[in-house]
Amino acid sequence: MKILVVNPNTSEEFNRKLEQAAKEYALPPTEVKVISPASGPKSIEGIYDEALSVQGTLDAFIDREKEFDGFVLACYSDPLVVYAMREITTKPVLGIAEASVHLACLLGNKFSIVTTNDRWEPLLHEAVRKYGVESRCASVRTTGLRVLDLEGEGEGAVEKAIEREALAAVKEDGAEVICLGCAGMSGFDKALEKKLGVPVLDGFVCALKLLELFDQYGIRHSKILTYAAPESKELTCLPSRFSKAYLKDR
Amino acid sequence: MKILVVNPNTSEEFNRKLEQAAKEYALPPTEVKVISPASGPKSIEGIYDEALSVQGTLDAFIDREKEFDGFVLACYSDPLVVYAMREITTKPVLGIAEASVHLACLLGNKFSIVTTNDRWEPLLHEAVRKYGVESRCASVRTTGLRVLDLEGEGEGAVEKAIEREALAAVKEDGAEVICLGCAGMSGFDKALEKKLGVPVLDGFVCALKLLELFDQYGIRHSKILTYAAPESKELTCLPSRFSKAYLKDR
Amino acid sequence: MKILVVNPNTSEEFNRKLEQAAKEYALPPTEVKVISPASGPKSIEGIYDEALSVQGTLDAFIDREKEFDGFVLACYSDPLVVYAMREITTKPVLGIAEASVHLACLLGNKFSIVTTNDRWEPLLHEAVRKYGVESRCASVRTTGLRVLDLEGEGEGAVEKAIEREALAAVKEDGAEVICLGCAGMSGFDKALEKKLGVPVLDGFVCALKLLELFDQYGIRHSKILTYAAPESKELTCLPSRFSKAYLKDR
């Protein structure tokens, strides 16, 4: 199967990490392509950043939708654009947060998410509640570090901060599984797992492997209500490609 | 006070209704301006439509943020852009769904929302849950009509469908208050109230009046965590106005 | 509009504070009268005190109901008498706790309540849960001080205790908005807001302003189920005014 990974920020470093993880975990016949939108912010550290990434991300998706069999939106949050994508394709689209929390529930009684700056604590709590698994979530912990720090050289410090919060989640909050709460943390999972002695999930790998699973089992998301194809309508001052997307599933 | 109402779709009919309601309910010193973004869909009937409206809506907001004292985002949903706006302004921003459900809770034990096409049923249930008032929500009912039908001539039929569902919410679901679940329903409130004998809330009026209340009391949204000003970062292929918005609240 | 504020305890100091706040925040045409019942406890520090205040409070309300357009019951709790009043009037009646928590939800992701003696912690948690917004409540914190201390000279100490708990709510519990959890704290809001840098709500002002909003919008509480007018019945050894209240809404 061919999987398109859309990293909604424009950080090439992130893409390298995701490509590396895809290389490591994708099955041999799976082809994985990682892209960033042509327009948007360098990182997504809140809702304003997310909002700035929406149009570019959708654009990149619509442009390539036909060539791929499944899609990962590689931002550890509950991105609006995942739902928009599901409305205009019949192929599976997964976010990396939802992928990881549902797998986490199958591996231990409670999971915690370790993420970057403080705003994600309320935002990811909301996401977990929307996904329905709030009773399984021990905590969302933040390192206080910025997303782009994850790219830099000081990775030793970043890794240490993540380890500290993950350990606290295990010792103080009752977490039995850790979810890495940022696409930029991709690749830290196994090293952290060794240190902590509990399963550590890289949301990107979770989403990637679930898409393979969906493909092998032949399942796709439901198109009858929440993700039904939208009725077409007049668009003003938007590229024609957005209009054509309405026609897709007719 | 000066209030900017951003209708995130491009329907002029909606704007007329909102202006009419503003005329009727705003206090004398309040100036209300209703605008639509320069780009975007004619109506918002789902998440794809919402996604297409994000950039234009933000653009229109940023362009005029300095001139106004408060903002209404006039789409009956939980719009991403409300949170984005809150991050980049210190002035109050309200959505019309959140405004109406919290007031509804003060007027009766349970409320129901009557809205348009079926997809809004799950989406507004999610919104109500995010706002925290799911235990106060009797039901979300849909007329099955499209948003743009609300503009058309057949308003008698639309009104009847809304009345039918609102009555069912009262009789079958235990609703004591009705929230009109679409900006395009603005203006139906008092007529429906007379027929049903229960309070009927126009979310736009709720948001407008709450902004006046905030202004008179001197309160604004909190800027310390969820709506804190985002750190600036590199933006690619986006109008410079979006970059400048980062600097705002420093 | 004419608003009657019923302070259910007999502390004149409280009434002075409420009158002061009314003077500051009511719109010019709004007339506000603050009264205490003829009988009852000097302060309300629990359910026994509340129970002792019920009959006097109702009596005072019934006596003046005709002359006013809206009513505030100025006790920061979920007072039984608010619901009793709603049954026997068609004009809006608001408690100050419910008013503040719903507005708090519109100003930040999570709010905390800072109140007086320890018993209010479980009692206000129950109230918040009944209002439906428990998922939005970061904490209820108590200063351990008695209600009547709020009247005394040592207000510096009281203010400091409130500030300490409010700060802890923000730093440790994730509160983004603070609700002052006692009518006797009326007037501390703006000073505390300045110190904390987050919105601080005086429940009395919230209720007062919401009544004005209800008046301007022309909305009242629902009379069809929970607050429906009760059937009249034989009363024994109670002032005849209580009997006549049954007949009101026929």
Added chain:
Amino acid sequence: MKILVVNPNTSEEFNRKLEQAAKEYALPPTEVKVISPASGPKSIEGIYDEALSVQGTLDAFIDREKEFDGFVLACYSDPLVVYAMREITTKPVLGIAEASVHLACLLGNKFSIVTTNDRWEPLLHEAVRKYGVESRCASVRTTGLRVLDLEGEGEGAVEKAIEREALAAVKEDGAEVICLGCAGMSGFDKALEKKLGVPVLDGFVCALKLLELFDQYGIRHSKILTYAAPESKELTCLPSRFSKAYLKDR
């Protein structure tokens, strides 16, 4: 042990029924006295009625508190006065709704409450939620009949209406246990149980037997936080007996 049953309304018919049930189910050494307050409404059909019953009920309780070992407040609701009583005594006080729903949870997966007029549906749902067992409650159903109808001659009709709703609760809502939702229904339990084939609980009997259980096991309600003895304070225009109640547990 000596149990005082306070029926907070002034209906002698109710008292007769409760005395009959006490005779049938109390252990031989248990003495049960049923009283009504000297003042108050003939029945309690809502919160206004409850409010009118508060002072008389408390008065009657305080007057006799010393002579008895445990107390039942015989109104199927979540009466304010139960909590007031708990604050000023160290002896156990039980409401009949809380008693029945907790026992119902031990007898079947889900229970339903069948009660009288419609207002009790939202009110008892709130009570069930406050007691914590909302996930075990299949439904609250109302017969639409008034409380005082339960006293009258047409008991055949009342019984039939209760049976109809109880049967619907079992067949349509998944109830496995029925709670009779009014003190005036006392005595219907076993007849209804025979017809339905599911356990039917008379809340008064539940409370009575639980008080005996508490007595035999030597347990009482906790006095450290929610039901702690209140600080004494100045009371205005209230019988001195209410003042003395403060001193009780020092």
Added chain:
Amino acid sequence: MKILVVNPNTSEEFNRKLEQAAKEYALPPTEVKVISPASGPKSIEGIYDEALSVQGTLDAFIDREKEFDGFVLACYSDPLVVYAMREITTKPVLGIAEASVHLACLLGNKFSIVTTNDRWEPLLHEAVRKYGVESRCASVRTTGLRVLDLEGEGEGAVEKAIEREALAAVKEDGAEVICLGCAGMSGFDKALEKKLGVPVLDGFVCALKLLELFDQYGIRHSKILTYAAPESKELTCLPSRFSKAYLKDR
């Protein structure tokens, strides 16, 4: 009435404690017999242990079901076998955890459970949630001690550890009632209650006394849905007594 207490582990020490408590609290006419299964683990410290106890426990129960009027399954958890027993008898069967938590709710606003090894913290949280009373549970605290330590000589140390955690539950978690979270803690209740000043419940006594209450009131668990008698079916390599149990309630 005749009550059979099945201690699902094979520890005779536990049985002695239970017999002692029964002697102290059972009414004179109540006969109580405490047994352990012929096969199974010496203690139940998790689900594997529980699983090993299931067949022996059921066997012991089926063997004596006819001779007794009610049954206690004396393991402080949510034992599978309680539900199995309810399916094949019409007589009441109670677990000791469910018995204690529902009584705890009647004695204070919030309760905590103090138990042994760490695994019980998540397991008992799940049980509390299944019983429906999670909003009433302040905490589940563990001493870190093993179940069998409760039998040994070092009871002073065990008692101290329980007291320490119970005190922390009261001081830090807001508990107003303590439930002893292991059958092997039977007998500690009154001593601990004296030290803490809050009600302390021995789940075994709770279950025993509730069975007496059920007997006196003439109530039994519901047999229409969750605990309905199962259809008989072919059993392979199991004692014939298990087959005959199917026929019971026909």
Added chain:
Amino acid sequence: MKILVVNPNTSEEFNRKLEQAAKEYALPPTEVKVISPASGPKSIEGIYDEALSVQGTLDAFIDREKEFDGFVLACYSDPLVVYAMREITTKPVLGIAEASVHLACLLGNKFSIVTTNDRWEPLLHEAVRKYGVESRCASVRTTGLRVLDLEGEGEGAVEKAIEREALAAVKEDGAEVICLGCAGMSGFDKALEKKLGVPVLDGFVCALKLLELFDQYGIRHSKILTYAAPESKELTCLPSRFSKAYLKDR
């Protein structure tokens, strides 16, 4: 990888269906063996049946645990034995209900379960609540048919009943995904999906594919708290294999 599927009942028909599904969906290198325990009931229609299957199922598992890399417990419920197995192995163990509901959450907003006899309705609701996804569950619907009917010739009728309930779940309950709620329904998924136009999940396939995913990603369940290896203890009258299982993971 080598997967052992333990069907906890003794129905060979079920095993055939599971083998067929494994053949269809397992990856080429995956070896799947389906077994039934040597002792136990022909079908599992409730908790008594489940209890009778526990010892045999554990026995069969322990006997072969070393030879396999992952385990499916093929009963659509929340089987006790899954948790027992997790305690005594470090290899992944999945139940088929948990596997299907978490995947269902990734495919649509709400899912429903369609199962066999009525008792499973409350039991599976409890399971869904324990898994944490109750807010995502539209309904649990039962066909009223017995488990073993699924084996018989009248499969047309069984299939029709399942289809009827699944359709009702979609049309009336808002389900967007259907989970087949019995291992014996394995193989109906794709046919039903075609008729309904929504994703239909066979829980067995879900578990099987998730085990492959776990293997490829190198993740296993957490062993630090809920599923930690139990301390060994004296076992009475049980095969020595059960004792040896304690030593396993030291």
